[in-house]
Amino acid sequence: MVFGASGQLGVELVRELGARRYEVKGWDRAHVDITDPSAVENALAQFDAQIVFNSAAYNQVDVAEKEPQAAFLVNALAVRNLALACRQVDAKLVHFSTDYVFDGEARNPYVEEDPTHPLGAYAVSKLAGELYAQAYLDKVLVVRTSGVFGPGGLDTARGNFVELMLRVAGSGQPIRVVEDHVASPTFAPLLAARTIDLVERDQSGVFHVGGGMPTSWFQFARMIFEAAGLQPVLTATNEREYRTPARRPRYSPLSNAKMERAGLAPMPPLPQVLTAYFEERRRKLAK
Numbered sequence: 001m002v003f004g005a006s007g008q009l010g011v012e013l014v015r016e017l018g019a020r021r022y023e024v025k026g027w028d029r030a031h032v033d034i035t036d037p038s039a040v041e042n043a044l045a046q047f048d049a050q051i052v053f054n055s056a057a058y059n060q061v062d063v064a065e066k067e068p069q070a071a072f073l074v075n076a077l078a079v080r081n082l083a084l085a086c087r088q089v090d091a092k093l094v095h096f097s098t099d100y101v102f103d104g105e106a107r108n109p110y111v112e113e114d115p116t117h118p119l120g121a122y123a124v125s126k127l128a129g130e131l132y133a134q135a136y137l138d139k140v141l142v143v144r145t146s147g148v149f150g151p152g153g154l155d156t157a158r159g160n161f162v163e164l165m166l167r168v169a170g171s172g173q174p175i176r177v178v179e180d181h182v183a184s185p186t187f188a189p190l191l192a193a194r195t196i197d198l199v200e201r202d203q204s205g206v207f208h209v210g211g212g213m214p215t216s217w218f219q220f221a222r223m224i225f226e227a228a229g230l231q232p233v234l235t236a237t238n239e240r241e242y243r244t245p246a247r248r249p250r251y252s253p254l255s256n257a258k259m260e261r262a263g264l265a266p267m268p269p270l271p272q273v274l275t276a277y278f279e280e281r282r283r284k285l286a287k
């Protein structure tokens with residue numbers, strides 16, 4: 001069972017599970033509101049799932065500073081609902097979290113054992129979700145990831161960073177992107193596949209599944225335009241010049257070493273992944 005099935009990651013989970021011949025049921029918010037405990041219990045009762053994936057999230061980082069309760073309801077209390085329901089039917093919960101649980105003061109990619117220190121309302125709510133999942137379940141799998149982008153971004157209202165860059169380039173305006181914030185942008189189809197690989201290896205606990213390549217948002221934008229064959233006016237800016245309501249970790253790449261020790265393949269280079277993104281994007285737009 002996949003909650004958040006219409007999001008960028010959810011659509012890939014449903015597709016990959018189907019490709020591996022699992023019987024899969026996907027739910028989005030219109031069908032099941034995970035902030036409602038009885039709705040979650042009813043959904044699990046209807047469909048006797050052995051594994052429950054939660055890719056639903058409130059991820060409006062800046063808006064969360066004005067409405068922290070809304071972020072906490074979806075990212076924390078709803079995870080509690082899922083964990084309790086999974087415990088009742090003896091299902092395994094796979095929950096997705098974020099690099100934002102860290103404060104960005106590290107000098108090397110974060111490993112799972114590094115201390116957490118969230119900087120804002122969104123980040124606090126995501127860490128609380130991890131804790132709720134672990135509080136109620138003995139064998140939960142928590143997958144932290146970073147900067148997710150996938151072809152599903154073409155169909156969602158908020159899109160993703162790639163689609164944002166393409167929209168801005170299409171406007172003809174100069175583009176400024178921060179160069180002093182570094183993450184590990186992650187391709188949604190690969191994130192879905194690696195997560196299912198972990199489930200099939202009966203892994204539990206916290207795992208990092210990031211893009212595998214520490215990359216500033218400015219570098220990522222440049223790679224996007226190279227892959228798209230575009231040459232807009234792109235300049236680097238920094239946190240001081242580009243203030244946002246929420247504080248963000250300045251350096252939050254995730255180390256995939258634990259994932260690889262579990263026998264999973266390393267993530268391919270980001271330029272190669274972007275080529276795959278644009279190939280899939282062209283197929284979707286041609287339909």
